[in-house]
Amino acid sequence: MEVVVLVSGRGSNLAALLAAQRDGTLPIRITAVLCDRPAAPALAIARDAGVPTCTLDAAEFDSRVEFDRALFAHISSLAPQLVVLAGFMRIIDASVLTPWLGRMINIHPSLLPKYSGLHTHRRALEAGDPEHGASVHFVTAELDGGPVIAQVAIEVHEDDNTASLAARLLAHEHDLLVASVGLIASGRLRYAIDGPQLDDHALLAPLRLIADRSRRFLSA
Numbered sequence: 001m002e003v004v005v006l007v008s009g010r011g012s013n014l015a016a017l018l019a020a021q022r023d024g025t026l027p028i029r030i031t032a033v034l035c036d037r038p039a040a041p042a043l044a045i046a047r048d049a050g051v052p053t054c055t056l057d058a059a060e061f062d063s064r065v066e067f068d069r070a071l072f073a074h075i076s077s078l079a080p081q082l083v084v085l086a087g088f089m090r091i092i093d094a095s096v097l098t099p100w101l102g103r104m105i106n107i108h109p110s111l112l113p114k115y116s117g118l119h120t121h122r123r124a125l126e127a128g129d130p131e132h133g134a135s136v137h138f139v140t141a142e143l144d145g146g147p148v149i150a151q152v153a154i155e156v157h158e159d160d161n162t163a164s165l166a167a168r169l170l171a172h173e174h175d176l177l178v179a180s181v182g183l184i185a186s187g188r189l190r191y192a193i194d195g196p197q198l199d200d201h202a203l204l205a206p207l208r209l210i211a212d213r214s215r216r217f218l219s220a
């Protein structure tokens with residue numbers, strides 16, 4: 001399966017996908033990495049792996065939608081089977097998204113529908129949540145709002161702060177993204193007209209990844 005990855009920053013999720021591609025656990029080929037910030041460290045990760053990159057500097061476009069049109073024209077020219085938003089920090093206009101519905105996923109660091117948007121770790125701590133986690137979902141025009149495919153949850157410790165919680169979650173986030181892309185690449189998970197299907201049955205609730213680094217789901 002040919003995959004294009006969109007990034008804005010650090011690139012640790014991209015690195016996890018590249019590592020899984022390299023060691024043969026993920027049947028994908030990342031054909032390009034697209035970025036909206038010229039200084040993003042993720043670009044060096046892509047280049048070191050020999051993956052072509054393209055940076056569209058958002059600052060050089062007159063409007064948000066013009067940037068989106070240019071970005072998605074480029075994605076269309078690459079014709080990937082799947083687009084992965086891996087730390088891509090922009091809201092994408094509905095007009096360009098619609099043709100990609102069901103072929104684009106995002107990783108978000110919260111147990112959606114809780115805490116869409118930013119500062120998810122801080123918000124989970126402030127709410128006194130006993131658990132926190134990450135979600136992979138199909139992308140729709142609603143911010144962090146498309147159908148959730150899979151989640152991973154970890155316990156919040158009494159002495160956690162934003163940094164410790166984020167750091168502990170990150171490894172599980174990587175596993176969640178790799179395992180979710182694996183389900184799509186193997187053809188088991190797809191987006192049908194009325195929502196996600198796993199093995200040709202409607203996915204009624206998000207899959208739960210076991211948070212033990214095995215990359216296995218509780219029931220899948």
Ligand code: GRF
Nearest residue numbers: 010011012013087107108109
């Ligand atoms: C991750 O926490 C991801 O869930 C969120 O942005 C962060 C990106 O991290 N959407 P990285 O760039 O993959 O390291």
